[in-house]
Structures are given as C-alpha cells and as structure tokens.
Amino acid sequence: MLVHYICRVCGMPLATTRAADSFDPRLGLSALTAAERASVLSFQGDSVTVNTYCDTCAAVLTPTNPSGHSH
Numbered sequence: 001m002l003v004h005y006i007c008r009v010c011g012m013p014l015a016t017t018r019a020a021d022s023f024d025p026r027l028g029l030s031a032l033t034a035a036e037r038a039s040v041l042s043f044q045g046d047s048v049t050v051n052t053y054c055d056t057c058a059a060v061l062t063p064t065n066p067s068g069h070s071h
C-alpha cells in the first residue's frame with residue numbers, strides 16, 4: 001500500500017511511503033471520530049492519501065504566540 005501525505009490547505013505533496021499491505025492508517029487516528037478520519041484519509045485502490053498540513057500551513061493555522069506580546 002502506498003501512503004501519500006499531502007497538505008490539505010495548499011495541496012503540496014509532503015511524503016510518500018510504502019507500507020505493508022496490512023497497514024491500516026486508521027489505527028493511528030483512533031482519537032478521531034469516524035467522520036474526522038474520513039476527512040483525513042481518502043482511499044484510492046491500494047493507496048491512501050492522508051490529508052495533513054505542511055509546516056507552512058501548520059504555522060499559519062497554529063499561532064506560536066497566542067498571548068500576543070506587544071513590542
């Protein structure tokens with residue numbers, strides 16, 4: 001099974017790995033609901049795309065300075 005990681009925001013391909021055919025990416029997402037897993041994972045034949053965030057988009061979506069120190 002090929003596992004493609006792409007950024008769900010900008011669509012940039014992040015990584016592609018080959019996993020064992022018995023690999024189930026859902027196992028790593030047990031904290032998510034079924035609906036959330038469905039939004040993260042999309043299966044195409046024997047490959048799966050994991051919709052995640054690249055470093056750039058993660059930085060935008062996750063403010064590193066939420067307390068807002070003034071300068």
Ligand SMILES: [Zn+2]
Binds near residue numbers: 007011053054056
């Ligand atoms: Zn991105």
